[in-house]
Amino acid sequence: MSTSNIINPALFFADDNLIGDKVEKSVRRMKDLKGIFQDEAAFLQIQEEKLVYEVSSFLPVKEGTPGGLYFGITYLYPGKVGDEYFMTKGHFHANIDRAEFYWGLKGEGMLIFMDEQRKVWAERMFPGSLHYIPGGIAHRVANTGNQMLSFGACWPSDAGHNYEEIAQNGFACRLVDRNGVPNLI
Numbered sequence: 001m002s003t004s005n006i007i008n009p010a011l012f013f014a015d016d017n018l019i020g021d022k023v024e025k026s027v028r029r030m031k032d033l034k035g036i037f038q039d040e041a042a043f044l045q046i047q048e049e050k051l052v053y054e055v056s057s058f059l060p061v062k063e064g065t066p067g068g069l070y071f072g073i074t075y076l077y078p079g080k081v082g083d084e085y086f087m088t089k090g091h092f093h094a095n096i097d098r099a100e101f102y103w104g105l106k107g108e109g110m111l112i113f114m115d116e117q118r119k120v121w122a123e124r125m126f127p128g129s130l131h132y133i134p135g136g137i138a139h140r141v142a143n144t145g146n147q148m149l150s151f152g153a154c155w156p157s158d159a160g161h162n163y164e165e166i167a168q169n170g171f172a173c174r175l176v177d178r179n180g181v182p183n184l185i
C-alpha cells in the first residue's frame with residue numbers, strides 16, 4: 001500500500017472540543033426551554049438569552065439512514081432554576097428501540113433515565129463515566145456541579161428525537177438541590 005492511501009482523520013479532539021470541517025453546532029438558550037423547569041417564577045427571573053447548553057455534532061449520513069452512527073459532544077452550563085439544576089430537554093428516540101452511549105468528559109452531573117411506564121432512575125456522570133442508554137428509555141442530563149459539564153454521545157442515525165412526549169408530560173421525577181446534595185424527587 002502506498003502512502004497516498006494514508007490520510008488525516010476528518011475529526012479530532014482538542015481537550016473536550018470536537019474539531020473538523022463537518023462539525024455542526026447548535027445552542028439551547030433559556031427561551032428554548034420554556035415549560036421544562038418546575039419553578040416558573042424563577043425561570044422568568046433568568047435572562048431568556050442565557051445559554052444553557054451547546055452541542056457539537058458530527059452527522060456523517062442523512063438523518064434516518066439505517067446502519068449509520070452520529071456523534072456529539074454536549075456542553076451543559078452550570079446553574080439552577082430555583083432549586084432545579086440546569087438540564088437538557090430530554091427525549092425518547094423517535095424510533096423508540098434505538099439505544100445510545102453517553103460518557104462523561106468534564107464536570108459532574110446526573111444522567112436521568114425514564115422508561116415508558118414512567119419509572120425514573122439516574123446515574124452519576126463524571127470524567128470517564130460510561131453510560132448505556134437502552135432503547136425505549138427517555139434520557140436527559142443535569143449539571144450538578146459548578147463548572148461546565150461536557151459529555152459525549154453516540155447514537156444511531158435512524159434514532160430520531162421525540163421531544164413532544166417530554167415537553168407534554170415531563171419526567172416523573174425532578175433533580176433538585178437539597179442543601180448542596182442532588183435529590184431525585
Ligand code: PAN
Nearest residue numbers: 055072074088089090091153155
Ligand atoms: C444527545 C442530545 C444532547 C442534547 O446528543 O441530543 O445531549 O439533549 P436534548 O436533545 O435532549 O436537547 C442525544 O441524546 N442524542 O440522541
Ligand code: ZN
Nearest residue numbers: 093100139155
Ligand atoms: Zn438520545
